[in-house]
Amino acid sequence: MSLKLELLTPELSLLIFALLVILLDLGIKQKKVLAGVSILGLLVSGGFVLTLWGRESASAFNGMFLVDPFALFFKLLFLIAAGLVILASQDYVSKFARFQGEYYALILISAIGMMLLATTGELISIYIALELSSISLYILTGFLKDPKSSEAGLKYLLLGAVASATLLYGMALVFGLTGKTRLTEIAQAIQTIPLTTLLDSPALLLGIILLACGFGFKIACVPFQMWVPDVYEGAPTPITAYLSVASKAAGFAVIARFFYTTFGVPDWLSLNWGILFASLSAITMTLGNVIAIAQTNIKRMLGYSSIAQAGYLMVGLAAVGVASMADTLGRSGLLFFLASYTLTNLGAFIAIIAISNKIDSDLIDDYTGMGSRAPLLALGLTLCLISLIGLPPTAGLIAKIYIFNAGVHYGLLWLVVIGVINSCISAYYYLGVVKVMWLGAPVSEEKVPSSWALRIVLALTCLGVLVLGIIPGKFVQIAETAVRIFTS
Amino acid sequence: MLTDYGYVGLFLIIAILFAVSMPLLPLTLSLLGLVPKKPNPIKTSTYECGVETIGKTWVQFNFRYYFYALLFVVFDILIVFLFPWATKLKQLGAGAFVAVLAFLLILMVGYIYAWMKRVLEWK
Numbered sequence: 065m066s067l068k069l070e071l072l073t074p075e076l077s078l079l080i081f082a083l084l085v086i087l088l089d090l091g092i093k094q095k096k097v098l099a100g101v102s103i104l105g106l107l108v109s110g111g112f113v114l115t116l117w118g119r120e121s122a123s124a125f126n127g128m129f130l131v132d133p134f135a136l137f138f139k140l141l142f143l144i145a146a147g148l149v150i151l152a153s154q155d156y157v158s159k160f161a162r163f164q165g166e167y168y169a170l171i172l173i174s175a176i177g178m179m180l181l182a183t184t185g186e187l188i189s190i191y192i193a194l195e196l197s198s199i200s201l202y203i204l205t206g207f208l209k210d211p212k213s214s215e216a217g218l219k220y221l222l223l224g225a226v227a228s229a230t231l232l233y234g235m236a237l238v239f240g241l242t243g244k245t246r247l248t249e250i251a252q253a254i255q256t257i258p259l260t261t262l263l264d265s266p267a268l269l270l271g272i273i274l275l276a277c278g279f280g281f282k283i284a285c286v287p288f289q290m291w292v293p294d295v296y297e298g299a300p301t302p303i304t305a306y307l308s309v310a311s312k313a314a315g316f317a318v319i320a321r322f323f324y325t326t327f328g329v330p331d332w333l334s335l336n337w338g339i340l341f342a343s344l345s346a347i348t349m350t351l352g353n354v355i356a357i358a359q360t361n362i363k364r365m366l367g368y369s370s371i372a373q374a375g376y377l378m379v380g381l382a383a384v385g386v387a388s389m390a391d392t393l394g395r396s397g398l399l400f401f402l403a404s405y406t407l408t409n410l411g412a413f414i415a416i417i418a419i420s421n422k423i424d425s426d427l428i429d430d431y432t433g434m435g436s437r438a439p440l441l442a443l444g445l446t447l448c449l450i451s452l453i454g455l456p457p458t459a460g461l462i463a464k465i466y467i468f469n470a471g472v473h474y475g476l477l478w479l480v481v482i483g484v485i486n487s488c489i490s491a492y493y494y495l496g497v498v499k500v501m502w503l504g505a506p507v508s509e510e511k512v513p514s515s516w517a518l519r520i521v522l523a524l525t526c527l528g529v530l531v532l533g534i535i536p537g538k539f540v541q542i543a544e545t546a547v548r549i550f551t552s
Numbered sequence: 553m554l555t556d557y558g559y560v561g562l563f564l565i566i567a568i569l570f571a572v573s574m575p576l577l578p579l580t581l582s583l584l585g586l587v588p589k590k591p592n593p594i595k596t597s598t599y600e601c602g603v604e605t606i607g608k609t610w611v612q613f614n615f616r617y618y619f620y621a622l623l624f625v626v627f628d629i630l631i632v633f634l635f636p637w638a639t640k641l642k643q644l645g646a647g648a649f650v651a652v653l654a655f656l657l658i659l660m661v662g663y664i665y666a667w668m669k670r671v672l673e674w675k
Contacts, residue, residue, distance in 0.1 A: 083661045090668040 068124040071131045073112040074139055075176050075183075081105025082172035089165020095157070099150055102168040106147045106175075113139045127246050128186040137399060137546035138182035138317045145310040145406055146175040148525065152414045153302040154517040155421050160207060160300075167207060171306065174200035178314035185325065187235045187245040190318060194231070194282070197314060198224050201307060205299040216298025223291045224281065231278025237271035238326070247325045255329055262333075272327060272337055276344075279322070282315030285378060286348040289371045296367035301420060304363060305413030308370040309406040316377060316402060320395060324384055331388045338385020341378050342479050349375025349486045357493045361426045362416055365493060369452060370409065372490060376467060377401055379479055383470040393470035395547035400540060401467045404459035404532050408451040411525035415445035418514040418522065428497055433506025441514060442501045444522045449494040451529050454487050459532030466540070619671045623663075630659055 069076070082105065085098050092098070113136050121132035150171060157164050177197025184190050202224060206217020239245060242253035254262070262268060281288040296304045327333050352372030359365035380401060383394030418441050419434060420426050434442045451458035464487065471480040532539055581587045598605050637644065637652050666672060 079658075083658065086661055086665055090665065 068122065071116070071122055071124045071129065074109045074116070074143075075179055077112055078105055078109040078143075078172055078176050078179070081108065082169050082176065085165055085169045085172065089169070095161075095164040098165050098168050099154065099157075102150050102172055103147055105172060106143050106150070110140060110143045113143065123185070127248065128184060128189050130183055130185045133546040133548070134317075134321065134399075135183040137542070138313065139179045141313055141403060141406055142175050142178045142182070142310050145306065145313070145410060146171055148410050148414070148521055149302050149306045149310075151517050151521045152305065152410075152417055153300075155515050156300060156302050156417060160209070163207070167204070170200045170204050174198075174204070174306075175310070178310055178317075181314045182317035182321070185247045185321065187239060187247075187250075190322070191228075191232065191235065194318070195228065197311065198228070198282075201303070201311060204303045205295055205307070207300050207303065208298075212298040213300070214298075216295045220291055220295045227278050227281030227288065230274050230281075234271045234274030234276075234278055237267050237274065241265065241267050241271065247322060250326050251329065254327070254333070259330065259332075262330075268333075269336065272323075272333075273340070275322070276319075276337065276340060279315055279319045280344070283312050283319070283374050283377070284315075284371055285344050285374050286351045286371065289348070289352070292371055293364045293367045296370075297361060297363050297426070301363065301413060301417045304367075305410050305417075308366070308413070309409050312370065312374060312377075313402045313406060316381070316398060319381060320384065320398060323381070324395070328389055334385050334388040336385075338382050338387075341385055342382035342476055345375050345378035345382055346479055346482045347375075348372070348378060349483060353486050353489045353493075356490070359493070360428055362420075362428050362431065362497065363426045365428065365497075366409070366412060366416070369490065369494070372486065373405055373409070373452070375486070376464065376483055377405070379471045379476065379483055380467045382476055382479060383467075383474045386476060387474040391470075391474065392544070392547060393473055394467075396540070396543040397463075397467035397470040399543040399546055400536075401463040403539065403543070404451070404463040404529070407525050407528040407532065408448050408458070408460055411522060411529060412445060412448035412452065414518060414522045414525060415441050415448065418518045419445075419512055422512045422514070428500060430507065431497065432500050432504035434500075434512070435502035436506050437508075437510065438512035438514065440519070441512065441522070444526050446498050446501065447526050447529060449498055451533065453491045453494050455491075457530065457533045459529045459536070462533055462536045462540075616674060619666070623666055623671065626659065626662065630656070 081101060084105070085101055088101060089095075089098055116131055117133065117136050117140075119131075121130070123130045150168060153167070157167060160167065174197045177193050177195075177200065180193035181190065181197060184193055202217055202221040205220050206214050208214075238250060241257075242250045244250045244253050254268070277288060281291075284292045296308065299307065323337055327337055349372045352368050352370075352375055356365050356368035356372065359368060377398060380394045380398030383397070384391045387394060416426070419431065419438060423430055434445075447458065451460035454460040454464040464483075468480045468483055471477070471483070578587065582589070594600065633655065634652070637648060641649075
């Protein structure tokens with residue numbers, strides 16, 4: 065057996081850099097260097113991902129480790145998210161001067177976990193990758209060590225542990241029924257079972273439901289969203305951003321691969337989980353949007369908004385399920401939406417980090433008149449909020465059209481109607497913030513200064529949002545290539 | 553299929569009956585006056601035999617034990633992985649050697665980290 069180490073280079077290089085950050089932290093006084101080393105690690109890892117891109121799909125460790133465009137797309141997404149989060153943390157890290165090295169190292173390690181999650185095709189390694197990314201995030205959530213942050217960390221840990229247990233139970237049932245741990249082999253085993261026997265055995269359906277619960281926690285869909293508002297509010301804001309994009313994207317990556325490869329055939333099975341996700345999606349976006357209206361804290365508001373966004377994303381999952389093996393629109397729509405959502409939400413959070421850090425408050429009321437106090441930050445935030453609603457000329461619009469198109473195409477018109485109504489509801493609270501910022505009278509005339517690191521990152525994300533919104537053709541192509549081949 | 557579930561159901565009913573009747577039995581007997589109740593200090597003590605307990609059980613341990621326990625678990629598991637590898641060292645060859653070395657290196661970073669952060673000192 066050859067190891068095929070070159071397939072693992074993105075993860076291995078990132079791991080080496082994460083360990084390097086830990087070691088350097090012990091001897092170095094100037095902590096900015098650590099951020100530089102982390103960014104360098106992400107760049108190197110990203111370089112390796114790009115060299116693997118375009119090659120034929122391959123697998124290592126007997127099919128445990130799959131390198132296909134789908135996995136590579138997500139790896140790149142996580143690397144970008146981690147890089148932006150690290151850059152956005154530059155002002156924030158002064159709050160915990162003592163543990164900066166650990167902070168960067170944990171971000172890198174959780175990125176490795178997410179990359180592994182998108183790339184494994186085997187039950188046990190999926191679980192390990194999930195835990196690797198989650199445990200790092202539990203620690204990062206409680207990093208501020210004030211009562212709120214600690215509470216958030218503990219809540220996330222406890223609920224996350226319950227979710228992991230549910231997931232394991234689901235995996236155990238699926239394994240018990242098929243006797244295999246590799247996803248493709250499970251799929252084959254399911255296909256060999258005669259349909260009538262399968263219909264008679266509730267074990268498989270129970271397994272699917274439990275798996276959906278376990279992964280649903282990761283993507284924060286209703287009814288597994290309880291942890292979101294408190295954790296998002298308590299966690300350090302860059303970590304909130306990280307949680308809301310990278311962790312969620314990892315959840316969607318693993319759900320898409322897992323359910324598509326394992327339960328894609330026979331049709332009725334695929335239809336079953338398609339409908340499951342469709343109904344969860346309808347509930348998720350409605351609840352997320354309606355509760356978000358009542359929020360006064362902007363981090364909580366974005367928390368609920370991210371629940372609602374998970375609802376839109378699940379339209380893609382539902383389309384994948386309902387269309388069974390015929391689907392391409394649903395999956396590529398999901399990927400494009402995730403890319404646009406990552407940039408948009410990160411941009412919004414970066415603007416919030418910049419503003420909150422100076423005015424020391426997360427209340428929406430304190431954002432009054434920000435348009436004149438910090439015009440550029442307010443402009444960036446406005447653009448990102450508009451993209452979250454899905455208005456032109458932003459990425460959000462194209463992403464929503466794409467994913468709703470998939471829904472309509474595969475007969476989920478009712479879901480798309482609910483989605484569009486929800487987008488209108490969401491406009492109310494997103495535009496509320498915009499209104500407060502531009503039309504409200506400023507509380508004070510004092511300008512809100514921001515560091516260069518934050519400005520550059522915000523400019524980058526806003527640029528990304530605009531580029532995806534105005535010339536999406538190339539990126540749609542990438543998303544389509546990424547889903548064309550699932551290694552089997 | 554249905555009879556299988558029937559058996560399980562039967563076991564369930566028996567189990568519930570058993571679980572309910574066992575605690576109820578001494579209560580019923582004592583209500584009937586069949587059980588004498590004569591407590592004395594030795595009978596009601598925590599352990600009828602063995603060493604007397606001193607103080608409350610809710611004592612605080614030094615938190616350094618926690619770090620030690622944590623490190624212990626990590627390296628304990630390291631040994632669990634090293635043993636099977638070491639016994640089959642020759643058959644497994646160079647690939648396994650490199651893999652174990654990488655594994656060791658990752659844990660060593662943790663060890664160095666703990667060392668430099670003075671977790672190993674007891675002060």
